[in-house]
Amino acid sequence: MTVGQGDALEGxxxxxxxxxxxxxxxxxxxxxxxxxxxxxxxxxxETFFTLTGYRREDLVxxxxxxxxxxxxxxxxxxxxxxxxxxxxxxxxxxxxDVVRGDGQRLPVLVNSVLERDxxxxxxxxxxxxxxxxxxxxxxxxLLRAKQRAEESEANASRLARTLQQTLIPPTPPAIPHLDVAxxxxxxxxxxxxxxDFFDVFQVATAEWVVVIGDVxxxxxxxxxxxxxxxxxxxxxAMQQSSPAAALVTLNDVLLASETERxxxxxxxxLRRGGDGWHxxxxxxxxxxxVHVDDAGATLVGTPGSLLGVLPDVELSDLEIPLExxxxxxxxxxxxxxxxxxxxxxxxxxxxxxVAGTGSKADQMAGAVLDDVLAFQHGVARDDIAVVAIRxxxxx
Amino acid sequence: xxxxxxxxxxxxxxxxxxPRFEADHRVVLFDHVxxxxxxxSAYDRRRYxxxxxxxxxxxxxxxxxxxxDVVFVGHSVSAMIGVLAAAGEPERFASLVLVGPSPRYINxxxxxxxxxAADIDDLLQSxxxxxxxxxxxxxxxxxxxxxxxxxxxxxxxxxxxxxPDVASHFARVTFLSDNRADxxxxxxxxxxxxxxxxxxxxxxxxxxVRDQMPRATMVQLEATGHCPNLSAPDETAAAIEAxxxxxxxxx
Numbered sequence: 001m002t003v004g005q006g007d008a009l010e011g012x013x014x015x016x017x018x019x020x021x022x023x024x025x026x027x028x029x030x031x032x033x034x035x036x037x038x039x040x041x042x043x044x045x046e047t048f049f050t051l052t053g054y055r056r057e058d059l060v061x062x063x064x065x066x067x068x069x070x071x072x073x074x075x076x077x078x079x080x081x082x083x084x085x086x087x088x089x090x091x092x093x094x095x096x097d098v099v100r101g102d103g104q105r106l107p108v109l110v111n112s113v114l115e116r117d118x119x120x121x122x123x124x125x126x127x128x129x130x131x132x133x134x135x136x137x138x139x140x141x142l143l144r145a146k147q148r149a150e151e152s153e154a155n156a157s158r159l160a161r162t163l164q165q166t167l168i169p170p171t172p173p174a175i176p177h178l179d180v181a182x183x184x185x186x187x188x189x190x191x192x193x194x195x196d197f198f199d200v201f202q203v204a205t206a207e208w209v210v211v212i213g214d215v216x217x218x219x220x221x222x223x224x225x226x227x228x229x230x231x232x233x234x235x236x237a238m239q240q241s242s243p244a245a246a247l248v249t250l251n252d253v254l255l256a257s258e259t260e261r262x263x264x265x266x267x268x269x270l271r272r273g274g275d276g277w278h279x280x281x282x283x284x285x286x287x288x289x290v291h292v293d294d295a296g297a298t299l300v301g302t303p304g305s306l307l308g309v310l311p312d313v314e315l316s317d318l319e320i321p322l323e324x325x326x327x328x329x330x331x332x333x334x335x336x337x338x339x340x341x342x343x344x345x346x347x348x349x350x351x352x353x354v355a356g357t358g359s360k361a362d363q364m365a366g367a368v369l370d371d372v373l374a375f376q377h378g379v380a381r382d383d384i385a386v387v388a389i390r391x392x393x394x395x
Numbered sequence: 396x397x398x399x400x401x402x403x404x405x406x407x408x409x410x411x412x413x414p415r416f417e418a419d420h421r422v423v424l425f426d427h428v429x430x431x432x433x434x435x436s437a438y439d440r441r442r443y444x445x446x447x448x449x450x451x452x453x454x455x456x457x458x459x460x461x462x463x464d465v466v467f468v469g470h471s472v473s474a475m476i477g478v479l480a481a482a483g484e485p486e487r488f489a490s491l492v493l494v495g496p497s498p499r500y501i502n503x504x505x506x507x508x509x510x511x512a513a514d515i516d517d518l519l520q521s522x523x524x525x526x527x528x529x530x531x532x533x534x535x536x537x538x539x540x541x542x543x544x545x546x547x548x549x550x551x552x553x554x555x556x557x558x559p560d561v562a563s564h565f566a567r568v569t570f571l572s573d574n575r576a577d578x579x580x581x582x583x584x585x586x587x588x589x590x591x592x593x594x595x596x597x598x599x600x601x602x603x604v605r606d607q608m609p610r611a612t613m614v615q616l617e618a619t620g621h622c623p624n625l626s627a628p629d630e631t632a633a634a635i636e637a638x639x640x641x642x643x644x645x646x
Contacts, residue, residue: 037626038592038619064619066594071510072517074594075570076525078621079403079471080555086625087407087555095524097517107524122626136524143523 031129037114037122039064039082051108051131053101065127070097070105081112085125089114095132095139107136160193163223172200172387175208178270178277179390181361183369187218187334187380194383195222195263196332199230201237206272209237212330212387213265213286225261228253229307233267243267243282244315247307251284254308262308266301266330268389270322276391279320279328284313287336287347290329290354291320292364297351300328325393329354329364334384338372345375361388396420397462399453401471401495402569404555405431408470411628416635420466425456427473429561438561446472446572450479457487464489466639470624471495471595472569475577482580490584490642492635493611495596495621496604498574506575509597515570519563526559578607585611586638588631592619614638 025032031048035041041059049056052068059068066077073096084091091112097105112127172180186194195215202208211233215225232253236246247267254262264286271278281289285306288299300320305313322328331350338345353371357364365388372384396416398409406424413422426433427449442448453476457465465488469477474496481488500508501515557565585608589601598615605613614634618627 064592066620070517070521071514072519072521075510075514075518076521078593078595079401080525082620083404083408083622083625084555086622087410096521139524 031108031131033065033127033129035065035125035127037125039066039125041065042124048129051100051106051129052098053104055101058101065125068098070099073097081110085112085114086122089116095136098129107132109135160220160223163193163220166227172210173202175200175202176206177272177392178208179361179388179392180210181365181388183365183384183386185334185369185373185380185384187382193220193223194218195226196334196383196385197226197230198330198385198387199233200387201234203237203269208270209233210268210270210330210387210389211265212332212385213263214332214334214383214385215263216261221259222261225254225257225259225263228257228259229263229265233265237267237269241269242317243269243280244304244317247282247284247304247315248313251305251307251311251313255311259308262306264333265307268328268330270389273321276321276323276326279322279389281318281320281328282315284315287331287333289331290350292327292329292354293323294325297329297355299347299351322389322391324391327354327361327364327388327390329368330387330389331368332383332385334380334382335368335372335386337382338376338384339381340375340377345372349375359390359393361390364388364390396466396468397423397425397453397456399425399467399469399473399476400427400430401469401473402565403471407431408622408624409468412624412632412635415632421462423456423460423462427565428452429565430557435558435561438558440564443564444568446476446568446574447479449473449476450483453477453480454484454487457484463487466490466492468492468635469494469496471497471621472572475572475574478574478577478581481583482577485581485583488583490586490638491581492586492588492638493604494588494624494631495590495593495601496587497596497600498578498604498607499572499600500570500595501573503573506603507597507599509594509600510570512571515567518566518570522559522562522566526562575603575607578604579609582609584638584642586635587611587613588623588634589613589615590618590620590623591616593621595621612638 026046028045028047031051033041033044033048041063044059066074069077081091081094094110096108096110098108100106109130109132110127112125114122115124117123172182180200182198195217198212200210213229215222215229229250232250233246236249240246247265265284266286266289267282269280281301283301283304285304288301288303290297291300301318302316304315335350336345336347350368353367354364357367365386368386369384373380398413400406400408405426409424413424416422429438467477467488474493475498477491481491497508499506500510501512502508587601587605589598601613605611616623616627616630618630620626623631
């Protein structure tokens with residue numbers, strides 16, 4: 001920089017002369033103190049005494065810097081600050097509370113350096129002390145905000161789990177002469193409500209409905225649509241004996257609602273007949289169920305239209321007799337579309353797997369979920385729902 | 396010899412003392428789970444909700460390394476961790492060295508530990524204020540990789556830095572613990588190294604430990620503060636050496 005003529009130059013020289021080493025030290029814009037390596041104060045500047053409200057004779061040669069700290073600060077000093085200083089020679093931006101002469105607490109930020117002689121022996125610690133009252137208040141607000149955010153997050157995931165539990169019946173009801181088992185695994189850590197659902201309910205004497213579905217998306221919005229789909233299907237199933245007709249009703253309801261979410265559903269109506277059951281299956285854009293009998297496992301049904309997208313849907317009912325020993329496996333796309341790197345789990349693995357599972361619906365549903373999870377190394381990337389329906393052979 | 400660090404920092408607390416014993420002893424250093432470069436994924440709040448969890452770790456280390464006739468040197472809270480470990484499996488331990496021990500930090504019905512319960516909240520706040528910048532800046536460095544043990548900058552940066560939740564939990568467990576009744580359970584030669592002017596473990600507390608432990612002796616160090624292993628390594632090491640010299644005579 002350059003300094004001009006006259007008054008400006010005079011002012012510059014005055015300031016320079018006035019700002020001697022003594023002033024630089026005593027009136028520095030921070031408290032400045034020197035201590036022995038064990039912390040005993042040997043020197044401090046005026047700013048330090050002004051900040052802390054002590055007199056020079058109270059402190060110098062009498063107390064250690066740590067003695068001026070709050071009890072918690074003293075522990076922090078002994079367990080963190082002093083070791084850091086010994087080990088690194090410096091400690092920076094340490095937040096402490098100094099207890100002032102009048103008993104008030106003064107939040108400070110502290111920087112220290114430890115000076116050593118040529119042999120490496122510690123000689124003196126120099127410490128700069130900055131008033132951090134406002135900064136600390138601001139930090140406390142930040143901390144409170146962070147704690148509130150964490151609480152909200154915990155509440156949200158708790159809500160998500162609770163919501164999920166109301167949408168998924170934990171175990172399907174016991175149905176005479178029919179063995180039904182289900183598995184459900186939300187994607188990831190399970191903290192976000194998924195869109196997969198299933199439902200098993202009675203519509204008449206010896207007549208039951210099993211539904212599995214997948215609402216696109218996740219979270220609370222998807223959960224609302226899931227609930228809507230489930231209760232619409234329950235109501236429609238009481239009024240319409242055709243599964244396809246029930247799905248048409250759901251399609252109309254979804255289109256009339258404000259949601260833009262669509263869903264896929266597999267709807268199975270089961271009627272007891274003879275030794276076995278008679279299943280009527282309609283699929284609304286849903287992956288085809290697997291029918292298992294002595295001859296092996298095959299996919300059944302035609303996928304049909306997605307629900308909640310277009311007013312005109314193509315849906316049909318397929319009649320499947322279920323004889324003793326035969327099973328029907330329903331699942332969501334989290335099963336065939338499970339991925340390991342670039343490769344998909346695929347439906348062929350499902351067909352292969354269920355053809356060889358034991359004689360219980362529970363074993364079948366469990367084997368499918370376990371295998372799909374193992375394929376993804378235990379981490380589900382999408383929700384997985386599986387419902388196995390089996391007519392007991394020895395009934 | 397197994398050296399255990401206390402609350403706050405990590406095994407580097409022993410770097411001026413432990414090497415002096417390498418000639419005559421097998422020296423084992425470790426970081427408590429949650430501290431230093433330990434594997435944070437091993438941190439289990441339930442296991443470490445009491446000092447016993449840490450003591451069990453010490454015993455596991457002894458088993459894993461097949462250690463016998465162990466001289467356990469514990470600083471600060473690790474003194475009590477050593478007491479619990481030795482009470483659990485006395486046959487493994489030859490002697491204990493307790494540096495700045497305190498079985499109870501909080502004053503209690505005639506017992507003077509040095510702190511009030513409210514002071515511990517104050518400490519937790521202190522920890523919190525000093526961890527504001529932790530997660531973003533420090534996490535990648537510290538949570539680091541136990542598989543890459545190279546020293547240097549990375550290590551020194553992590554010294555005294557711990558995950559805030561772990562630090563706060565460890566602080567609670569440490570400063571709210573009460574192991575006074577456990578002192579009598581240890582019947583092996585024990586050395587107490589007592590600093591002058593230690594706010595965390597005052598002389599009266601060191602004397603209490605000495606009087607409660609059947610075979611304890613106390614050496615009063617000239618060193619001040621709570622970390623003679625850093626501030627007075629010569630004096631600390633000499634006191635331990637003298638004790639180890641005496642111990643065979645006592646056995």
